[in-house]
Amino acid sequence: MLGLSLRPLRSRNFALVWSAALVSNVGTWMQTVALGVLVTARTHNPAWTAAVAAVAFVPMGLLAPVGGALADRLDRRRWLLATTLAETACALGLTALVGTGHTQPAGLTALAFLAGASGAIGFPAYQAMVPDLVPPEDLLGAVSLSSAQFNMGRVLGPAAAGAFLVGNRYTLAFAVNAASFAAVVIALLRVRIPPPAPRTDQAGPWSRIVEGARITGREPGCRSAILLISIVALTASPFIALVPAMALDVLDRGGGGASVLVAAQGVGAVIGAFALPVLAERMGRARLLRAALFVLPALLVAYALAPSLALAALGIGLVGAGYISVLSGLNTVVQLRAPSAARGRVLSLYMLALGLLYPVGAVVQGAIAGAVGLRYVTVGAAVLLVAVLAAIALVRPGILASLADPARPGPAPDPAGLPGAGDPGPAPAPAVVPAPAVGPGGRDRDPAP
Secondary structure, three states: OHHHHOHHHHOHHHHHHHHHHHHHHHHHHHHHHHHHHHHHHHHOOHHHHHHHHHHHHHHHHHHHHHHHHHHOOOOHHHHHHHHHHHHHHHHHHHHHHHHOOOOOHHHHHHHHHHHHHHHHHHHHHHHHHHHHHOOHHHHHHHHHHHHHHHHHHHHHHHHHHHHHHOOOOHHHHHHHHHHHHHHHHHHHHHOOOOOOOOOOOOOOHHHHHHHHHHHHHHOHHHHHHHHHHHHHHHHOHHHOOOHHHHHHHHOOOHHHHHHHHHHHHHHHHHHHHHHHHHHHHHHOHHHHHHHHHHHHHHHHHHHHOOOOHHHHHHHHHHHHHHHHHHHHHHHHHHHHHOOHHHHHHHHHHHHHHHHHHHHHHHHHHHHHHHHHOHHHHHHHHHHHHHHHHHHHHHHOHHHHHOOOOOOOOOOOOOHHHOOOOOOOOOOOOOOOOOOOOOOOOOOOOOOOO
16 A cells, blocks of 8 residues: 555655655744744733734635746746745744844734745645646645645644743744755755746736636536535534644643644544555545545544544544545646646635635634534534535536546547458557646645644
């Protein structure tokens, strides 16, 4: 199983980018934890803590369309290099501020926002480049490995942060994160991909975003993937934001319980990401994705009803595996079906749907949970998700059917093989789907927090 899961790493370009992304994501998660602790310790105000977390994430939803338009206009590798250097500058800025004793929350929050904005406008270029890093048959595995890498960072980064926070060495934590971006810069400089096609149109960014939306609307698979990720973001994704409430208010296990659940989710996601290519090989990618969509609500119910921390950790680990299967599967649909010249813009709409609707769902479910209880809300959201999916399957089955791989063009007719033409000769080779044009990428980020 592991050999098939790791097969994309045999592609030199992908291996370079994936390894660099892992190093950088560990640093990013380390900085995220350290910054949250620093702001909380300085202000003892939950509003500032929430603000620092929000400004690092919200740009991904708001600026993704702009990043998508730029990804389809510029050399994607160079654009990623520029945005990575901008994120490096923000990390160095945090290092300088904290190192000189300037720890006012407004300044720290502003730098966190700039870092989030830099990542948001660069990430669509990375997403659009992935198909250029691996052959088409390894694309799902590459997307899955990217998710695994992100979740490995989610586990390793906070653990590394703990070593710095014991002695209140915030400056060192931020400096290490700044240094971790060097891995991405080196990888981007060494990656070799086809040059971008020359652009002849002079349309402005807004016109290109609108054009990307029209292209998305005309492609059934992309349209269906964005619709389904919107439904999942509103109903299933909020379990991530509500993990602390499950640990503290439902299971009564405090901050330590929350850490256990977060780690269990990350471990489950990593295992699920490694298993995904193997299962897709056996079941078929589209069939596996459709199954994962219907299995995820059942896993959420099991997690919500778990009576103890141990069972809840097992449950959320399974949820993490199922959730990664859905996100990776839908992302792969867009990667495969979006036209090469518009892939960045189409992917940015996918990220926009997830990035904006996830926090909306989290706020709504959190508010309802305050009145009726978190267990009931999580179970209710899971029931709603499966009901909507069942309605789609019955009323609009074409939506789920469009998640299949693009049709492969048939081989050209061989005159020698026509009736009466004599010896037909060797059978024509099966058609191969050409690899979508993309390039190497910067750091991976999971679309959901």
